[in-house]
Amino acid sequence: MSDPLLTVRDFSVVYDVEPPVEAVKHVTLELQRGEILGLAGESGCGKTTLAYGVQRLLRAPAVITSGSVVFHDASGEHVDLNALDVEQMRRFRWDKISMVFQGAMNALNPVTTIGAQLDDVFLVHRPDMSRLERRAACAKLLDIVAVGRERLRAYPHELSGGMRQRVMIAMALALRPQLMVMDEPTTALDVLVQREILRQISQLRHEFGFSVIFITHDLPLLLEISDRIAVMRAGEIVELAPARQLWEHPQHEYTRKLLASFPRLTGERGVLVR
Numbered sequence: 001m002s003d004p005l006l007t008v009r010d011f012s013v014v015y016d017v018e019p020p021v022e023a024v025k026h027v028t029l030e031l032q033r034g035e036i037l038g039l040a041g042e043s044g045c046g047k048t049t050l051a052y053g054v055q056r057l058l059r060a061p062a063v064i065t066s067g068s069v070v071f072h073d074a075s076g077e078h079v080d081l082n083a084l085d086v087e088q089m090r091r092f093r094w095d096k097i098s099m100v101f102q103g104a105m106n107a108l109n110p111v112t113t114i115g116a117q118l119d120d121v122f123l124v125h126r127p128d129m130s131r132l133e134r135r136a137a138c139a140k141l142l143d144i145v146a147v148g149r150e151r152l153r154a155y156p157h158e159l160s161g162g163m164r165q166r167v168m169i170a171m172a173l174a175l176r177p178q179l180m181v182m183d184e185p186t187t188a189l190d191v192l193v194q195r196e197i198l199r200q201i202s203q204l205r206h207e208f209g210f211s212v213i214f215i216t217h218d219l220p221l222l223l224e225i226s227d228r229i230a231v232m233r234a235g236e237i238v239e240l241a242p243a244r245q246l247w248e249h250p251q252h253e254y255t256r257k258l259l260a261s262f263p264r265l266t267g268e269r270g271v272l273v274r
């Protein structure tokens, strides 16, 4: 049954430079609640512009030239994101949508414990929580992402890259968003750690019911984690299909080309994490 979280219609973004770059062209898609949607396509095809654009995270020279983005809130309200002012959008983003950036683990403050950094998220966005409630919530978050509450007092340099990235995921989870946008979240990590983290993201979305937009160049990885995959080329979505269908019966010639460019895919397929 269809239960959309985000409806994107005829969405276009132009970088107003000379000559102008039509980075996203008339994209229409519906993201389902609890779904992991992979955005695939070669560098420069517009994945990041699309994912940032729907959250209105783009700055000049980017201009949204057409389209609408409607967020179907769990409360039953339908929010037209284009109609929100800057402050409303900022609050909305923190509460409902969170982001994990590539290399986010390096964004942790090196001189503050990870517990204190998690605590800050609640301090700023949930001012009504008591100190004890915040501490309990931070400990629970570290347990959820399998870093473990005993690391609350650890400094970032005392953790491995994979653990630091898990801490970033914990931060992104903190306010229980309905949508998580992940931009190459595991690219800097080795393959085994990557797999572990992906498996966990997949489990967590079942547990918490959030949707994920997952951006990466790594199509084999997307095939493992995504429910559906949107293949982008030159600003357009050329194919959008369930992961397995896309792999077994790619419809668009570009999808076939993209699949063929990953030798890993011609061998035995990795273990499905879904």
Ligand SMILES: Nc1ncnc2c1ncn2[C@@H]1O[C@H](COP(=O)(O)OP(=O)(O)OP(=O)(O)O)[C@@H](O)[C@H]1O
Binding pocket: 015, 017, 021, 023, 041, 042, 043, 044, 045, 046, 047, 048, 049, 050, 060, 061, 062, 217
């Ligand atoms: N600030 C900018 N000014 C002008 N053009 C830009 C700007 N940012 C991005 N572009 C152009 O917009 C197009 C889409 O870029 P975008 O970063 O969205 O692609 P991408 O698929 O996410 O690429 P990558 O995987 O390399 O991050 C590209 O042609 C890029 O050169």
